[in-house]
Amino acid sequence: MINILRSGKPAQLHRGFSGVMYRDFLAALSRKRQSRNYLEVGVHFGDALAGIACDTAVGVDPDYRLQEDVTGNKRRTLLHRCTSDRFFAETDVRALVGGGIDLAFLDGLHQFEFLLRDVYNTEAVSDRNGLIALHDCMPLNVEMTTRDPAAARTDPFHAMWTGDVWKLVPILKAYRPDLDVVLVDCPPTGLVCITGLDPDSRVLSERYREIVQAYRDVPDPSDRIAAMYAETPVVSSAAILNGEDHSLYFRV
Template identity: 35%
Template structure:
């Protein structure tokens, strides 16, 4: 299954109510969305018809997320909500927007991908689905930080090890899509500051000059699941119902984690 086909199936499986995309390029992935969307790229050149209500932002993702209330465009936004509980005055307060589906396909360097995840997670919840593109390079040349090949993943594959080490409470699933694989992350926690706090430490270890030492497990895709297996799993329905009912992390996350760990164990 090719990456855009897999992303199309994820839109269906997640029944997402909103969508965020970092790295628009020509608009082929954005064209799959049918829900309120935010799409960010400093140099997009959209040539595909877009069929969703989209805020298309020509900016770097770092600059975008530095804005006050960057996701105001999305349904629900971040807006005053009246508190009408008995015995309380109707005082306004702010309700945060939680992203249902996010696709990170920006600059192909690990530090950019890591910052993108940090920023996206601040607007995500346990039921959010976050997808990284280009996570399974096919060669060391393709994984170089300094691009010298037509097809290029850069060293964003390092996010697999970084997330597994620093955020073991997340569940990460590598997916064997063509041509260069994807990573799907479940269990986001918008209150976590671990990656931001450890950013300099992570850079010291993982930001190294070429040639990159790409793990054989990445090059051989030994831990990647078939895309058909992931999108056809049984947990999507319960996830969507729990999310739409607004279930808390304590009630919704553990059943999903168990199902995902069972999927991972079957690889």
């Protein structure tokens, strides 16, 4: 599965994923889990949000470019035009939706410290049996992992800029071994599904500075990303959706 071509550019870390497209997987998951309260950070055109079925959906994005009817299959859709940091600082999410978040899709700014904050802020307002999905944490090559999206333009996959959010996988494994972190084979660049949530945990927020210092500068991430794939099996999205027993894959 892992194929590191050090001689050629771009060095390939994974040959690509052939599972269920990420937005179709999330749509099916929202139905399968009978989601009540859904949160999406980074909505953009609304492609993913449009397919979600739930009671209350909350979207957060400072720069919407909606092209889809994001209100379909929902009783109410609450769109906040602001950054996720501002949203979490200003919003009592439990009061807003009338309970905890049971399904979240985090797809905002693709620099790992932003996603790290989105993860711990989302976990704090989630149900214990909720699921948080992270986008773009499973890069196919190193070029798409630059922190600066402009620098990724020489990469033939530049339309799939992932930034360095892949770091969340090793970070969660190191600092939150109590979480279940599953890599799912959704094209184009995977979905990382987190369950076993602990809304009372403050490990990530209290150790935030230490984590950012430790992970910010990774001069050549090839080996670390290859290790991530070697250590963590990539699970079939079709098997998750078709399986009767979700507990095979996620903490329930």
